[in-house]
Amino acid sequence: MPAPVSGPRTLYDKIWDDHVVDIKEDGLALIYIDRHLVHEVTSPQAFEGLRNAGRAVRRPDCTLATVDHNVPTVSRKNFKSVDTFIAEPDSRAQCAAMEENVKEFGLTYFGLTDRRQGIVHIIGPEQGFTLPGITCVCGDSHTSTHGAFGSLAFGIGTSEVEHVLATQTLLQKKSKNMRITVDGELVEGVTSKDVILHIIGVIGTAGGTDSVIEYAGSVFRGFSMEARMSACNMSIEAGARAGMVAPDEVTFAYLRNRPLSPKGDAWDRAEKYWRTLQSDENAKFDIEIKIKAEDIPPTVTWGTSPQDVVAITGSVPDPTTMTDAGKRASAERSLVYMGLEPNVPMQEVKIDKVFIGSCTNSRIEDLRSAARIVLAAGPEAKVASNVHAMVVPGSGLIKQHAEAEGLDVVFKRAGFDWREAGCSMCLGMNPDQLAPGERCASTSNRNFEGRQGAGGRTHLVSPAMAAAAAMTGKLTDVRKFLGADAEAKIAAGPQLKLTSVYEFLNDPVLPSPKPESTTHASEPSALPPASSPSGVEKFVVVSGVAAPLHMENVDTDKIIPKQFLKTLKRTGLANALFFALRFDPKTGEKTDFILNRAPYDQAKILVCTGKNFGCGSSREHAAWSLNDFGIRCVIAPSFAEIFRNNSMQNGMLPVPIPEADCKALAEDAEAGVELAVDLEKQEIRRSNGKPAIPFTADPFRRHCLLNGLDDIALTLQRDTSIESFEQRRSEVWPWLDGFGYKGGKIPVAPPKQTKKNEW
Known part of the structure; x- marks a missing residue:
């Protein structure tokens, strides 16, 4: 682990510091990921990327897969196979692809015949796969749920899913520290769901932008683990990168003896470490919010x-x-x-x-x-x-x-x-x-x-x-x-x-199975050099028609509705962009929406005057649909972090500039003025002769976009640093290797027969 940082630190600071593999001068860090949850909607393109590049899954023991988004919830008594059970073709294809991918790459999988199958953010905690102090990611924005255990958990896009599968790391910039304290006694009828809805109402859906929220105070201390998970789950709806609650006796009682929790001496050692995961007294938070419990009604x-x-x-x-x-x-x-x-x-x-x-x-x-x-x-x-x-x-x-x-x-x-x-x-x-x-x-x-x-x-x-x-x-x-x-x-x-x-928790979880196909794991020569293009188009200067959009909180459901997520490819989504706004739901005819009107139907740039563009889901499909339409740059006052990352992974540039500048550019766009976004000079030029508007871009991301570089290939050049980190990790936190055990089956109590109540 890196040397301890001196001075008082927050819970987020501690977990972040413990997971930095490498860090650049500009603050962009390569952080290690302890737990990766995978489902059928955001993973097909990631596995295809591994397959095409000849790459293996680096840590199958740290990866758990299931199907949840597409599966029918009707009775499974007559279930025979995915092919016969799932009627909708695209849903069936995604679930079938999941089954093939876990076999090919050797991943632990809870399928439709496994009673442990369920929603990805339910099964992780249920099995003890989620633990305090870890980093946890999934191609789903509600990964923030797992922060209830005192972990750093957040959603990622499909390109980042592929990055974690291949390298067990992610490139991240540290977020701000935010603390929301709720003290007092809740009134009758108020639950954790009411608490988090009230919080979002107070701070807004962009209130936690660029922040990791730590929930504190007597109300959260008094919550059960299930209540804490419900609150942390909706941190993303408050615009935050993640939500966290420091672990305590409630946490330890929940985790003890779960299938994938550490056992024996490993548990004692883990608990000793987990007890250090509290924000230090006098630790600095960038934003502090205090709420009185008695002010929260059923909401x-x-x-x-x-x-x-x-x-x-x-x-x-x-x-x-x-x-x-x-x-x-x-x-x-x-x-x-x-x-x-x-x-x-x-x-x-x-x-x-x-x-x-x-x-x-x-x-x-x-x-x-x-x-x-x-x-x-x-x-x-x-x-x-x-x-x-x-x-x-x-x-x-x-x-x-x-x-x-x-x-x-x-x-x-x-x-x-x-x-x-x-x-x-x-x-x-x-x-x-x-x-x-x-x-x-x-x-x-x-x-x-x-x-x-x-x-x-x-x-x-x-x-x-x-x-x-x-x-x-x-x-x-x-x-x-x-x-x-x-x-x-x-x-x-x-x-x-x-x-x-x-x-009910008495099913043995076996070590990850051997991959059925190993050719991808034995061809290191297939890895492209870091200097070669990855298939991502370079972004140097993008110029042309700019389309104005006067909306705030443009969510990813609005950018691309869910019916278009049932795809195994990254392309063919141009028609899906803003589908509900571009097409009349009754007639299917085109509406008067801005992107249907000439010349904006040929737009290369989108200028949004409202804050928080791309909020909501982690679906990378939102970026794919914009790219397919021809829009390679979005200008807005602020962006949701997952969308920002997803767009840059696809050769697109999100440009945050002041709201007044966005409104000025939107006026230009409405007057037919074309724009040129120059990443090299970091400026937006206007064809009407008005002064250029400067912007700043992350240096590393700017370098990658200008040169069309592959994040994964660049990261694999630091394989020695990753291996060194993994060795130290095994020494300090041995319970994180191999699902918390070294080979063989987890010792479990014999199954109990529980009778159903008869009334």
């Missing part, structure tokens, strides 16, 4: 951004009262899309569907919380006649656990649809989707336009609030189902049997 979203929140007892806001023109325009657009009128009480908003699930809220604690509300509604209570409600457990193990406790019977008796594990309606890549105009109370993490289905309308809530909405048919204050009367109804109802997770 619901009203618009199409996670920052559009209001107390369930409140009303739909009135845009005419908003003084900021950008916010007013955004609110007006949101209300039109959501089909809401200003000042309507939130509890009068009727719903059509309820979704309890996703990597935010599909753990056993979430299901218990929802079931409790169903019981509190009374023994004969049913889901409202106008509502279709579904419950999707986060993993096969959680499903079995819930069934052993009788939770499934509670839900099914009330009329809920009880499903198999998967991402489901969170983003609707499988058949679980909203129809146009349908309104959903959802426990997921995003309420973007079309997120759960084209034209679908999403209100984000806690599991308890979702259950309350299901029973009443409209958004409802969960506190109506709490109190003495509710307790009496629960006591009079069926008595649930609480069971331990360890009754």
